Amino acid sequence: MLRRLVLTAAATATASLAALAAAAPTADAAPRAPLPLPLLEAGPREQAGSAPGDRLTVTTAETGNPRADGTYELTCGAGNGTAGGSHPEARAACERLAEFATERQDPFRPVDGDAMCTMQHGGPATARITGTWHGQRVDAAFDRTNGCEIRRWEALEPLLPTTRHGDARTG
Structure with a gap:
């Protein structure tokens, strides 16, 4: 019985090594560079003649803070630190977006469909x-x-x- 287990394990290991050797690149194959990951999916660029920088419309509802609900415009200058529009925290919002750009992260990417998420409800707040x-x-x-x-x-x-209902930090 023990001999059969040892022989089976040895045969499996040999087959695995053979498969890896067959898949390994040959010495004359050029090394492959990692593929660059785009910051965002390719999409239409800003129209010619439009001002440089970020231009976003933020619409929020049911945040638990009536002063935060509504539609706001936000403009962030391209690299010059300017912030404008009707957003109540324009400078801080532009700074946060600049952090995402520096970290090369897409803050607008949806949650992956196969992500494991805790089943908790943070309130009815929505935004677009x-x-x-x-x-x-x-x-x-x-x-x-x-x-x-x-x-x-x-x-x-x-x-x-920041929302006011369903948030453990604000009670």
Whole structure:
């Protein structure tokens, strides 16, 4: 019995090594460089003649803060630190977006469909962000229906407002 186990294990290991050797690149094959990952999916660039920088429209509802609900415009200058529009925290929102750009992260990417998320409800707050960020078209929806979506929302604060219901930090 023991001999059969040893022989089976040895045969399996030999087959695995043979498969790896066959898949390994040959010495004359050129080394492959890693493929660069795009910051955002390719999309239409800003129209010619439009001002440089980021232009976003943020619409929020049911945040628990009536002063935060509504539609706001946000403009962030391209690398010059300017912030404008009707967004109540324009400078802080532009600074947060600049952090994402520096880290080469896409803050508008939806949660992966196969992500494991905690089943908690962060309140009825919803948001939609449209416009242009770093020359890429943005059309993203946000809510607080599970742990992943709550984390995604909070990562964009202060572009998105801090909510007042369903948030453990505010009670």
